[in-house]
Amino acid sequence: MELLTCARPYAKAAFLYAMEHACTDGWEQMLETMSNIVSDQKIRQLLARPDVTSEQRVNYLTQILGNEVDEPGACFIKILSENKRLSLLPWIAQQFSKFKQSHQREVDVIISSASPLSEAQLSKLNEKLALRLEQTVKIQTIIDPLLIGGLKICAGDWIYDGSLKAKLDQLTSTVAT
Amino acid sequence: MQQQLNSSEISNIIQHRIESLDLTTQARNQGTIISLADGIVRIHGLADVMYGEMLALGNGKYGMALNLEQDSVGAIVLGDYKQLAEGQTVHCTQKILEVPVGEALLGRVVNALGNPLDGKGDIDTDKTSPVEQVAPGVIARQSVSEPLQTGYKTIDSMVPVGRGQRELIIGDRQTGKTALAIDTIINQKGNGVKCIYVAIGQKQSSVAGVVRKLEEHGAMEHTIVVTASAAEAASMQYLSAFTGCTMGEYFRDRGEDALIVYDDLTRQAWAYRQISLLLKRPPGREAYPGDIFYLHSRLLERSARVNVQYIEKITHGEITGKTGSLTALPIIETQSGDVSAFVPTNVISITDGQIFLETSLFNGGIRPAMNAGISVSRVGGAAQTKAIKKVGGGIRLALAQYRELAAFSQFASDLDDITRKQLEHGKRVTEVMKQKQYQPLSVAEMTVVLFAVNEGMMVDIPTDKITEFEHSLLFYMKAENKEIMEEIDTTGDLSSDTQEKLKSVIPRFKKTRAW
Numbered sequence: 001m002e003l004l005t006c007a008r009p010y011a012k013a014a015f016l017y018a019m020e021h022a023c024t025d026g027w028e029q030m031l032e033t034m035s036n037i038v039s040d041q042k043i044r045q046l047l048a049r050p051d052v053t054s055e056q057r058v059n060y061l062t063q064i065l066g067n068e069v070d071e072p073g074a075c076f077i078k079i080l081s082e083n084k085r086l087s088l089l090p091w092i093a094q095q096f097s098k099f100k101q102s103h104q105r106e107v108d109v110i111i112s113s114a115s116p117l118s119e120a121q122l123s124k125l126n127e128k129l130a131l132r133l134e135q136t137v138k139i140q141t142i143i144d145p146l147l148i149g150g151l152k153i154c155a156g157d158w159i160y161d162g163s164l165k166a167k168l169d170q171l172t173s174t175v176a177t
Numbered sequence: 178m179q180q181q182l183n184s185s186e187i188s189n190i191i192q193h194r195i196e197s198l199d200l201t202t203q204a205r206n207q208g209t210i211i212s213l214a215d216g217i218v219r220i221h222g223l224a225d226v227m228y229g230e231m232l233a234l235g236n237g238k239y240g241m242a243l244n245l246e247q248d249s250v251g252a253i254v255l256g257d258y259k260q261l262a263e264g265q266t267v268h269c270t271q272k273i274l275e276v277p278v279g280e281a282l283l284g285r286v287v288n289a290l291g292n293p294l295d296g297k298g299d300i301d302t303d304k305t306s307p308v309e310q311v312a313p314g315v316i317a318r319q320s321v322s323e324p325l326q327t328g329y330k331t332i333d334s335m336v337p338v339g340r341g342q343r344e345l346i347i348g349d350r351q352t353g354k355t356a357l358a359i360d361t362i363i364n365q366k367g368n369g370v371k372c373i374y375v376a377i378g379q380k381q382s383s384v385a386g387v388v389r390k391l392e393e394h395g396a397m398e399h400t401i402v403v404t405a406s407a408a409e410a411a412s413m414q415y416l417s418a419f420t421g422c423t424m425g426e427y428f429r430d431r432g433e434d435a436l437i438v439y440d441d442l443t444r445q446a447w448a449y450r451q452i453s454l455l456l457k458r459p460p461g462r463e464a465y466p467g468d469i470f471y472l473h474s475r476l477l478e479r480s481a482r483v484n485v486q487y488i489e490k491i492t493h494g495e496i497t498g499k500t501g502s503l504t505a506l507p508i509i510e511t512q513s514g515d516v517s518a519f520v521p522t523n524v525i526s527i528t529d530g531q532i533f534l535e536t537s538l539f540n541g542g543i544r545p546a547m548n549a550g551i552s553v554s555r556v557g558g559a560a561q562t563k564a565i566k567k568v569g570g571g572i573r574l575a576l577a578q579y580r581e582l583a584a585f586s587q588f589a590s591d592l593d594d595i596t597r598k599q600l601e602h603g604k605r606v607t608e609v610m611k612q613k614q615y616q617p618l619s620v621a622e623m624t625v626v627l628f629a630v631n632e633g634m635m636v637d638i639p640t641d642k643i644t645e646f647e648h649s650l651l652f653y654m655k656a657e658n659k660e661i662m663e664e665i666d667t668t669g670d671l672s673s674d675t676q677e678k679l680k681s682v683i684p685r686f687k688k689t690r691a692w
Binding site for chain 2: 002004008158159160161
């Protein structure tokens, strides 16, 4: 988690720049692409070679990215390379997405249920969750038969576990202790 | 008698548990373990966690959140962490750690979480209390005025401890610190003071020995033993002192008197240092964290005497007209007599006095090995029974004069009469101050012995016969002069009539040569 701490200033700087120039979606896409590239094992090994200079790293990456990166993006890569922080790109991308979501007051919510939910149920859940979380909700559903019944709602760190499985687990631990 | 549960009782218990179960679904905060090492868990998530909150780590394990960082939460695991793994989910409980409290804990040996360790079954109490609590404020307190008798002549005469006081016992290893504390606990038998002995980082064999001694002397009935041995996690050693304090506060807040012994706070400081360093908190002097003073100050401030209004408010009017107290006897172990080290000086500045035990005195046969010159009780005479106060003043003076003249003792034959008498008197007082373990004296017994030595009635007794003389005198007094002893014990005072009686009784005893 120290990596996330190191990545934050870069992500924040990138986000503030993107906000100023109204291109947050473009930057998010660009950072996602950069993150995927540096995560590749061969690229990682190349970038880690001690005989490769900072300038060479920047050139390699911008060549690989091609049209996916604009001039400010290339500048960003240069700063990261000079500070030896290219490996942080996955965390920078992750943090950038969080900043964007937070700014747009959006939250990803995962709803797990034992059986598929109807459109009406999803719509009602969307409405209730938006009211509760005071943000725009993007629902993703997961079917998990192990829950037996009820719902489990995960919104970031916040969990509402109303599944039958959770209640049975609670009963088990109370009786067993 | 071992309790056997029949089948209907087991069903009843289960039925009761099911009926009392609350299945209301609540929203909770969740995180994921990203790192687990040395009893420290780093968790990603838990955005709403509070400092000191209990975390449910899964598999029945709990932790306490101590580091709230920007990207992770650092928590200590309360107990063994072998069943935990990276990637496991952690939940907030929205509660601070609570431990069981109440009379049901008396006579039991428990761990830092209040779980029984003595094999005598579950603890039958439904009351719990948070381990971290704010100490009573200034207005809620009452000044210390009632004595807590340790049963030791040397302590009760020269460094008297009052109910609600914090008196530090400090000395090197093997100087009798624990012995002093245990004897004090034993001496509380029958006078309504509830005792808590907190063993922090001790050998389990030592704790077992202490429990056995307390049982032998009938002291376990009024004692709770909280233990976090050297084999336990640092988190448990750190918490055990607070657990014991919470259990003592229960009695304090119900208008009763309680005594707590922390044996010892040096080990608690080591455990806290270990936790802090593993949590990557910046180390300060001697690698202790910056808040090591606060660790001990907030613990010891909870030992106090509280007034009637506080008790009435806390108990919602259930208990009226009573004050409560929690007396603390923290123990600190020094290295090579270095009382100027960091933790000893911290605790000395917090407590209301200290009892210095020295290795040289111990090895010289003076036990308790208390250095009367530098030991002090800041409460002093306010916490002494009148009888002891009348005879105690002469003791300190005699010992001080004896120490001054001790260098001349080798030239005893060349000294003037007054100096020689002072030396002889000092020697006898020193002998009288010696006391065997597990032989506490009552107020009356102490008064009689100290009166005898103060009045010079032992001047013709050889120094090596003083101990036998003392035992025989007390035996004589209890057999032939019970009314004098009862009068002193009942009134707590040494009236002039009683003094006159003693002035005639003791010489009469001396004529019998029965020692």
